[in-house]
Amino acid sequence: MRPLLSRYLPYPAFVGLYLLFDWATYIDPMYGLNITPWNPDPALGLVFWLIHGRKAALPWFIALVAGEVLVRGMPAGLPLTLLCSAWLVLGYGGIGAVLRRSFSSSDIFDNRRRLSAWVLIVLLGTTLNALGYISLLSLTGRIPAGEWGTAVWRFGIGDTVGMLVSMPLIWVLFSERGRARLHAAVWRWETLAYLALASFVLWSLFGSIVRSEYKHFYFLFLPVIWAASRQGLHGAMLAVFVLQLCIITLVKWTHAVDIQFYELQLLDAVLALVGFFIGIVVDEMRQVADELKHTLR
Incomplete structure (x- = not known):
């Protein structure tokens, strides 16, 4: 029983902690969507991906959908919520995969070269992720016409700052x-x-x-x-x-x-x-x- 708990307990614990982060930082949302000035929860997800690899995809998807339902009341509707959550998992998972391939289990923040590489991967990854996520919301009419650039800027900054500020400490604590x-x-x-x-x-x-x-x-x-x-x-x-x-x-x-x-x-x-x-x-x-x-x- 104990080995089973130690093997599977991290997944529901991750979902619960992710929802806590999401709720605590749900401030000044744009159009009631998951577009806020600071998003530290993806930093938690990236650390979880670095530890568990692709096994982190399903609990991360569950955490994203649960956040839309419990924290925001699912403003985009169920089909679009599922689609956007799947996109975010693919985008964040891509960043996690690149980080996992680029660094070993303990050397992400060991010197200036690795720190610079981490910053560059995070910046590029969050930019591409924001472009895709906001484009999905814009094509379905959730983002008003002419506000696409503002929404990309806001969501990209929220994710980038959340990862840059939070991920090093979360990685150390894990x-x-x-x-x-x-x-x-x-x-x-x-x-x-x-x-x-x-x-x-x-x-x-x-x-x-x-x-x-x-x-x-x-x-x-x-x-x-x-x-x-x-x-x-x-x-x-x-x-x-x-x-x-x-x-x-x-x-x-x-x-x-x-x-x-x-x-x-x-x-x-x-x-x-x-x-x-x-x-x-x-x-x-x-x-x-x-x-x-x-x-x-």
Whole structure:
């Protein structure tokens, strides 16, 4: 019984967690559809695909259909919902297949070259996926005439930012070795300090973010650079993910859906990439220093 549970339990657990992510980030939807400013659930799906391969396709399809029914009330109708969910599974699965073929089980975020390759695959994959998904909705009349480009832009940004910000931390948490390295890197009092600084800066800025037009967003680089320079990539992962959660929480709490949210998301994606590359460089320098010390001994 125990081997059966360990073999099949991850699939319903994935569906449940995917629905939780979908519900939590269903903010300011475009025409009531699955077109939102931030979609971290595909990042969870990609990690699941990297672990299980094509076996992840069916639970991912079930999770997408369940999200349309339970979270959005199936605004596109059953036939189109099934068709669009199948398209998304094929598109996301294609990204997962390319990532699985390009990287081994543990080296996606090990150096700058691999990190750059991951970013490029995600950008190209989400762009193609958005073009197909929005075209299906547009051809069936769910997207008004003249809004196709806006919908592609919004959906593509939501998926891209969700994957770039969320996937590294989710990937680390799904790995026993990754969890150990994350614990060793960030289990310090200093972590609370830069997370508190990040939350305070974001809260301070958010009250005037509509009027300031994000002119003071650069203050958020302070906690991210602090985390990346002191704790490497794992610190940067944690800092940018917490910042994104704070942004989503503030948007829900203040109902600030009238701001140009996609601009804020683009800035957050740039913030994440800067933090990741600084963290990678710090990790590489520490590895070289450790190897040099070992050689000298």
